Amino acid sequence: MASAPSISVSEWAVMQVLWDRSPLTAAEVVEALEGEKDWSPRTVKTLLNRLVGKRALKFQTQGNKYLYSPAVRREQCIRHASRSFLEQVFGGAAMPALIHLVTNERLKPGEIDELRRLLDERRSS
Amino acid sequence: MASAPSISVSEWAVMQVLWDRSPLTAAEVVEALEGEKDWSPRTVKTLLNRLVGKRALKFQTQGNKYLYSPAVRREQCIRHASRSFLEQVFGGAAMPALIHLVTNERLKPGEIDELRRLLDERRSS
DNA sequence: TGTAGTAGACTACGGATGTAATCGTTTCTG
């Protein structure tokens, strides 16, 4: 398996769009990013192109347009990005990261319960 | 408060050394990184210099040497890096990140218990 | 006191990134 290509911050925004819904034309991706990112359509095209170059996206031609789809699984990229983050900030350990998030990020009571359930499952396996 | 300067991946390794113990001379930082990073001492010097430029480190002079210390708090940089990570990968939401870490990272039973305790405290406040 | 080491400052350089503009071709519209 080709390990996940390294995807830059801006490129992630484009990938998210296509992981949510695909295949899409460049124009549809541009549209999906309006309001979220203040990018020229040119910029989005460039990112699409680079992602194809990195083999993170693939496309089929449809007339003179391309229909883009992810070529890597989101879960795989999440794992990769998370590991890098843990390495950089927490020396690779998940525990301090979890503690940081739990104590610093806002969680709804329902979410807290859900996490507790997850932890319980985790322990009994 | 000056918001946390943006610290690159390599620079984080240098900051970690100085957050753990400071002040240190350049040579001591180099020594602390041996074995962990396969960097020329030059490289470490460059990183120290850039970090001073970014005002992430400060120094006092000691003879012809510098004694480097952090100029930003670790916790502040962790918060900044964590937020960026959440934005990039999880659309800014902590919950999916937590779920990902809990279900994908290896946790010891004791750690699971500790997280549960943390969550309990969280809920009752 | 001259000389070799050591320290920090400055310079280097290729690749990644953010952010487009331009070019050549195809298609749509009047």
Added chain:
DNA sequence: CAGAAACGATTACATCCGTAGTCTACTACA
């Protein structure tokens, strides 16, 4: 059918980053 609009490909360019090398001044030893 001719010009305009749209598409992807190629080019641009400043900055950051990883990873050093060189230059200059001071220090410590012979």
